[in-house]
Amino acid sequence: MNHLDSCRLSQDSEPDSKARLYDQRFARYTTAMRNEMPDRVPIRPFVAEFTGVYAGYTCQDLTHSYENAFDAACQCAAGFDWDAVVANMVYVWTGLAQSIGLKYYAIPGIDIPAETGFQYREPKQEDAFMKADEYDALIEDPTGFLYNVWLPRVADQITPIGQASTTDNNLAMVKTGMAMMQYFNAFGPQVDRLRAECGTVSAIAGILKAPMDILADKLRGYLGLVDDLFERPEKVLAACEALAPHLAHVAKMTGDPSRNVPVTIWMHRGGVPFVSPKIFKEIYWATLKPIIQDLWSEGLQTLFYAEGNWDFHLESFAELPDRSIVYHVDQGDIFKTRDVLGDKFCLSGGVANTLLSMGTPEEIRGRCKEIIDGVAKEGGYIMDASAIVQNDATVDRMRILTEATLEYGVYSRGHSTPPxxxxxxKPLPEDAKPGTFLSPPPKGKLQPGECYPWEKKRAEIGEIQGDEAICRKTWQDIDALGNMFIWQLLLSF
Known part of the structure; x- marks a missing residue:
């Protein structure tokens, strides 16, 4: 690989330069995600609180105002020669978290110092948001359980079912529903701003978590789940199976309609050493793999953000169809990952965050070159830090990562570079078979996207004097908003 000064496309000064810059970056980014060779290695850092370091905002500024967070992301995109960024990586907007009184976040500027990123506070095992004897209720009706049991326990403004409602309860539900709509509706203009002002691609769309990670993260807690895996494993498996179609539905509804950028799965506590290989295979992977196959059958690629070290499970991930995922390396061995997955999937990451906060220029440049030479030679690699970049990284070190990639990451075959x-x-025909990988809930139970089924409402209405199809569509469209609210609260906040 040779350094070509012409790759510095951001220096173009013609009136349509941003549009052409975007097109070039979009092609570069998506070519790599197809596990093919673009003109150079794309750069896609998952910058979170670092955006505040660059733009002059505190962690409190970013979490209390998503407008600040959007602005900081755009400033970073404009100030670095990056191909793609996340529209807002500081995803916990405290306006929403506080409107409903979420108990599990420590908020910058209130619970913790203004310069500290938001923190997740897992409750004590005895105070878990789901009790050990409540698996049957979750399995029977996951959406109902979230509304009736989980929500009042995680939100101090919400009155438990059976108690008299309160003004605070009613206000919290109205304010939080409107806040969520406001927040997610703001992402469209933010994506457009990144494109028009910065020529930068919005890196991901949509959200997914593994069913067992949901149990560990937001329901039973890790310690409670560990007990359950030994004392009631059949219940854990049944709960994961019940959650799976709903999680897949949210991923599809929030994913990129054009099927160009991936849904991201944040992988937490479902692998070795948190659980045994047997549990991983029989519960975690058994209920996650069909979701990934189901998404891919509809053309949705998944970015496996493998937080921690998942090297023990690379052979399992290799079971997935070619190009169905992008695999992001955090603490794992990126060269081992290349050997096992590199022929099948695009890889990303591998530059330790400690280098971006404490490393010397030589160390950062050396690591970037090592990865590019050892992993990216045939394409199918995206430059990124190992983990989400927070406010311990420095601007100078992020520039070194960027410049090293621009220097070492240009592809050349003789005197020409393929466009x-x-x-x-896109999935191959044998993989593009929606409905064959993930079973829906049994008939008679709430389906993904439902809170109050039309069949039930139809029975209450009685005679309909006009077009029933119009009535049904209107009801189902609005009912789906109620479903999306509770599942997005579970997954995104």
């Missing part, structure tokens, strides 16, 4: 082509990967 990158645009568009995310």
């Amino acid at each position: 990158a082509t645009s568009g995310g990967p």
Whole structure:
């Protein structure tokens, strides 16, 4: 690989330069995600609180105002030669978290210092948001359980079912529902701003977590789940199976409609050493793999953000269809990952965050070159830090990572470089079979996207004097908003 000064496309000064810059970056990014060779290694850092370091905002500024967080992301995108960024990586907007009184976040500027990123506070095992004897209720009706049991326990403004409602309860539900709509509706203009002002691609769309990670993160807590895996494993498996179609539905509804950028799964506590290989295979992977296959059958690629070290499970991930995922390396061995997964999937990451906060220029440049030479030679690699970049990283060190990639990451075959082509990967015919990988809930139970089924409402209405199809569509469209609210609260906040 040779350094070509012409790759510094951001220096173009013609009136349509941003549009052409975006097209070039989009082609570069999506070509790599197809596990093919673009003109150079794309750069896609998952910058979170670092955006505040660059733009002059505190962690409190970013979490209390998503407008500040959007602005900081755009300033970073404009100030660095990056191909893609996340529209807002500081995802916990405290306006929403406080409107309903979420108990599990420590908020910058209130619970913790203004310069400290938001913190997740897992309750004590005896105070878990779901009790050990409540698996049957979750399995029977996951959406109902979230509304009736989980929500009043995680939100101090919400009155438990059976108690008299309060003004605070009613206000919290109205304010939080409107806040969520306001927040998510703001992402469209933010994506457009990144494109028009910065020529930068919005890196991801949509959200997913593994069913067992949901149990560990937001329901039973890790210690409670560990007990359950030994004392009632059949209940854990049944709960994961019950959650799976609903989680897949949220991923599809929030994913990129054009199927070009991936849904991201945040992988937490479902692998070795948190659980045994047997539990991983029989519960975690058994209920996650069908979700990934189901998404891919509809053309949705998944970015496996493998937080921690998942090297023990690389052979399992290799079971997935070619190009169905992008695999992000955090603490794992990126060269081992290349050997096992590199022929099948695009890889990203591998530059330790400690280098971006304490490393010397030589160390950062050396690591970038090592990865590019050892992993990216045939394409299918995206430059990124190992983990989400917070406010311990420095601007100078992020510039070194960027400049090293621009220097070492240019592809050349003789005197010509093949042009990158645009568009995310597409499944092969044998994989493009929606409905064959993930079973829906049994008939008679709430389906993904439902809170109050039309059949039940139809029975209450009686005679309909006009077009029933119009009535049904209107009811189902609004009912789906109620479903999306509770599942997004579970997954995104």
